[in-house]
Amino acid sequence: MRHRLFKGVFRLYRSTELGKRLIHLAKAFSNDGFDVTRTVVYNRRLGITAESRTVVNYDTGRPKKAYYVEGTPYETGYLMGKMAEDEIARMMDYTDRVVFSFIGSKVLEKIKLVQSILIKILHELSRKIWKQLPPAITEEIQGIYDGCRSRNSKTRVDMQRLIVLNTGIDILCSVIYSGKFLKRSLEGIEPEDFDIPMMCNAFTVSGKSAGDGCWFGRDFMFPSAGVFQDTCAYILYSPEDTSDGHGGGLEKDPVSGVLAGRRSIPFVNIAAPGMVGSIAAMNLKGVALGVNMSPGANSDPENIGINSLLMTRLCVQYGKSAEDAASLMAELPKGVSWLYVIADGSERSCIAEAGASWPEPDFTQYADEDFRSLLPDIEFIKSHAAIPYRNGVMFRWNDYEYPADYLTFNHRLWDHYNMKKKTAKVIYPDAFEKTAYINKAGDQNCPSTFYFPPQREDSDELLVASNHYVIPEMRYFAMHWWTQRVIGKRTDDIQWRYDELNRQINDKLAEKGSISFGDSKELISFLEPYGKFKDYYADNPRSSDGKEIRIEGCLSVFDLKNKVVESHYGYYCDKWVKISPVGYFRTGDI
16 A cells, blocks of 8 residues: 555656655655655645554554655645644644643642643743744744644644644743742642653763764653654654745744844654654754753743743754754743753763843842852852853753862751751762762652752763753752742652663763663663663553553654664553654755
8 A cells, every 4th residue: 555655656756856855755764664655745845754664553553653844834834734634633632631740739629720720821821922933933833733724624733722732831831830820829829739740861972982973862751641652753854944044034033033044954853743842853963952851940931932842943953063052042032941952973962951041140049048048159159150151041061060169068958958857868978979879769868959969970971961950050940949849859859860870871881881872772761661660660651451651751862973863652662763864865955
């Protein structure tokens, strides 16, 4: 059937440039183990759906999919809507359900109250954000909607939920992290009534530690809401710029001004149809990005800007190097706290610790008043500044040197917390050394967020991240009285994952001398149910037959020099999926 479908399209276009492009792309998909199953043409732009020959979703039994789209933002969106209306309609269910993942209360009446508040805020702020987004984003979303309606006039896809799908996570995080609920009555609601799904990990390895390779591993662990595990896919973009350089008219918004004059770079996106942002992505220059949650009071619901999946997407689409992507990130207006991992094949990488695009603040004023006198003051901060604060973001590059004097404040912070909370949290004698732990598996030694986490990596060839700020100045934002209660006991798990992944990387280096691409897949999967911590995801949703554990999110490993990516999504028993984006684009596109 697949052969007949492609053969018919080939007969129609074989003598044209479009036909030649289709043949080239079909071969590229075939080389990656995919067969072309659907083609769509719009304005002489080509959209392709392909299915894996060997990798299927355990629960549905269906092959994993990949997509190719080309053209202007509107055209790429239209092609995706036309090809994947079924999947996008399912993602509408995702927007309706994901809000429940942020509610931690067990009291029914309070659950209803929190839910109603969050849904109202989502719809109010999504309309406001829509007006702030650049045409490079809004035109693609409009194209998705129009493509879906062209495919199915009775589609369940609607613009409001498409906007929420692409901006909702930032809206939710901005209000929950900051406690600023837009003047609504919150009587009876406490920070503990929210449950933030923070489960992300990432690392980069390069140089001799990578056997002269360059690996970027990341797992974006986030609720699938019973949908994403079936819709996640690779999406290959061949974007076309218009005369202003960013795929749309020069609207008078701050994002368009920043993007003006930049040239799009073809890239592979890991997302689901309907999402224009990126869970992780890599362009043809070997620049890759991923994003991790990191709650901070440096979040501004009134000025949300560009963050998370949209930020990752834009920095990959326009970033010529890791340094260039970081510069773009610094320029773009931001309103929510996140961590971004930026890396390229030249062995340059960083963790961007980001939040609202405020002028440089007095960091000390964000910490809970009860701990403020025990923390370094503003003069200490200024005299120990190791890197600049740039429009809300600080970059922890792979050669960053952590100002270790901050760690000397930790013992009295622990002591004060123990006295105040009547706890007995301990600091192990080696707690702040290179491969040590603050929490060993199952421990709860963190004094909430009232401490300075050490940077474990002491090699310029390694970077590790979980869900917390490491740069001392940024750490103050997590010590806010509301924010630290939102994070709650997850602090212990966040610190443990950072320490455990760091230890496993260093153990692998001690054992083998260098880390291979295969080792990187093993390392980023250190929490999978079949490994050392088989119970970590024991409470994850299961397949319909109850036998297999669902992956809540997606794991990926990038080979940044050879520009290859492998990803694991769906169920833990599913095979990894591989794609090599270079084969899909012409040399002139790079």
